[in-house]
Amino acid sequence: MTFDAVLFDLDGTLLDTAGDMGAAANHVIESLGLPALTEAVLQCTTSDGSYALLRAGIHPALIEHHGLEQLRGQMLRFYGDNLCHHTRPYDGVPALLDWLNMSRIPWGVVTNKPAALTDPLLAGLALFRHCGVTVSADTLPYKKPHPAPLLFAAEQLLVAPQRCIYIGDHKRDIEAGRAAGMTTVAAAWGYISADEDPNYWQADHQHGTVFTLTDWLKDTFDAK
Secondary structure, three states, X not given: OOXXXXXXXXXXXXXXXXXXXXXXXXXXXXXXXXXXXXXXXXXXXXXXXXXXXXXXXXXXXXXXXXXXXHHHHHHHHHHHHOOOXXXXXXXXXXXXXXXXXXXXXXXEEEOOOOHHHHHXXXXXXXXXXXXXXXXXXXXXXXOOOOOHHHHHHHHHOOOOHHHEEEEEXXXXXXXXXXXXXXXXXXXXXXXXXXXXXXXXXXXXXXXXXXXXXXXXXXXXXXXX
C-alpha cells in the first residue's frame, strides 16, 4: 500500500493538553469545595474530554444539582481563556511535522475538540502553520468514532481515504479510521486509561513513542 497523506488526532497524540484541560476542570471542581483531579487521573481521562473530566471529580448527585451543561460551560470558558499555558507538543512532534512539511506530504488534524477551542489553540502554535486541514467536533454533524470527519479531511486534502494514515490515542480514533478505510495507528504514548489496552483496538499499527512512529512513517513513505 502506498500513502499520500497523514492525519492526526490532537489531544494525547500531537499535543499534551492535560495541564490546561486539567486546570480548567479543577477550576470548576475546586469551586465546589472538592479535591482537584490528580495528574494520574488527568493523564488517563483528558482524551475523553470535558464531560469525563468533570464526572471524574464531581459526584453525580452534585452534577445533577448544578447541571452538567452549566458546569461544562464554566470549564470551557476558563479553558478558552487559558488555552496554552501548559500545553506542549509531545517530544518528537515538531521534528515529525517538519519532516512531513519538507517531504511535501499533506497532513492534517481531526479532533473531537470544538472549533472554538481548536482554532485559536492551533493558531497560537507555529508548528501548525502548514497544517493542511483541521476538522473539529462541530465541523460536521458527526464526530469520531463516525468516519465522516476523516472522510471530509481526506476530501479537503484531495486524497483518497485508502491512501491516508490516521493516528490517534483513543479507541474511537481507530474505529473512525477503520470505518473510513484508512490505515490506522494507535498512539500508545497518549491519554490511555489503565483499563484500556490498545492491543485490542484492532489498529493496523501501534507505536509507543513519536520517535518510532516517525521512523516507521519515513520507511513507509520512502518505500513508495
